[in-house]
Amino acid sequence: MTPDLMDEGAERVSAYRQHAPKGRTESGGRKAGFARPVVPGEVDTTHGRILYLEDVCVSFDGFRAINKLSLDIAPGELRCIIGPNGAGKTTMMDIITGKTRPDTGSVFFGSTIDLLRYKEAEIAQLGIGRKFQKPTVFEQLTVYENLELALKTDKGVHASIFFQPDSEQSDRLAEVLRTIHLAESVNRLAGTLSHGQKQWLEIGMLLMQDPKLLLLDEPVAGMTDEETARTAELFLSLKGQHSLMVVEHDMSFIKTISEKVTVLHEGSVLAEGTLEQVQSDERVIEVYLGR
Numbered sequence: 001m002t003p004d005l006m007d008e009g010a011e012r013v014s015a016y017r018q019h020a021p022k023g024r025t026e027s028g029g030r031k032a033g034f035a036r037p038v039v040p041g042e043v044d045t046t047h048g049r050i051l052y053l054e055d056v057c058v059s060f061d062g063f064r065a066i067n068k069l070s071l072d073i074a075p076g077e078l079r080c081i082i083g084p085n086g087a088g089k090t091t092m093m094d095i096i097t098g099k100t101r102p103d104t105g106s107v108f109f110g111s112t113i114d115l116l117r118y119k120e121a122e123i124a125q126l127g128i129g130r131k132f133q134k135p136t137v138f139e140q141l142t143v144y145e146n147l148e149l150a151l152k153t154d155k156g157v158h159a160s161i162f163f164q165p166d167s168e169q170s171d172r173l174a175e176v177l178r179t180i181h182l183a184e185s186v187n188r189l190a191g192t193l194s195h196g197q198k199q200w201l202e203i204g205m206l207l208m209q210d211p212k213l214l215l216l217d218e219p220v221a222g223m224t225d226e227e228t229a230r231t232a233e234l235f236l237s238l239k240g241q242h243s244l245m246v247v248e249h250d251m252s253f254i255k256t257i258s259e260k261v262t263v264l265h266e267g268s269v270l271a272e273g274t275l276e277q278v279q280s281d282e283r284v285i286e287v288y289l290g291r
């Protein structure tokens, strides 16, 4: 490190010390970056990356499902992930969310949060929301109640019964209802919604937690064309405020929403670029798109 960089770092630390809120450590403990003051739990994206995987490997009974996988995502980016069945897309999401532990490699949320040190529930609390393929809403509750439930942090019976959203939470609820196109259906039982609406409601439940990164596994599978088009609009409206990683096989949907596409094959990145670029890549045609 050069002397001017060291001086710069020292200045930043000293400025932070003067303004540091009480109760926060200046180093952020194990989450600290070198010479960079970090607020614990805050995602540091100053290096332009919100998610960073490097050389990740996972084997199941000797079979390498993820093989030296390296990939990164920028804050606010909407990244599409495609690839043949068994390429490792779901396993990759399992690793990011702490469901599966890799054998080797590193996984960082921002430049300072080492996700491999956290449990699944903690990773969700850090701001990584995951939507599985099948909608999992509470069918016996209304749309409103489902969203309200997603707000509850204290899951105790007493706290749940007497929970009342404050005005900020009520505003957020109203905003999410508009975003997911369910403002008109607020009092409908979730069980009576269409498949697409259930998917949007579940996305809304994730949005209530204001996640920084959303992982979405085959979000438009089973949707009508109209629902698919609305979902594309929804995702385009979310990018920028949130980072999104979307795994999908529906290429026309990918075409509507994609900027950068990553193609996974046999547990690693086969190709990356615009949809046009990866679609014309011989290796991608060979293993995924067909001739």
Ligand SMILES: Nc1ncnc2c1ncn2[C@@H]1O[C@H](COP(=O)(O)OP(=O)(O)OP(=O)(O)O)[C@@H](O)[C@H]1O
Binding pocket: 060, 061, 065, 083, 084, 085, 086, 087, 088, 089, 090, 091, 092
């Ligand atoms: N828990 C497990 N035990 C054994 N093998 C597994 C396990 N999870 C995944 N695999 C294997 O790892 C490989 C990658 O699976 P994964 O589900 O991640 O692929 P995918 O790209 O999501 O596929 P699809 O598009 O079909 O959902 C597959 O060969 C799968 O059989």
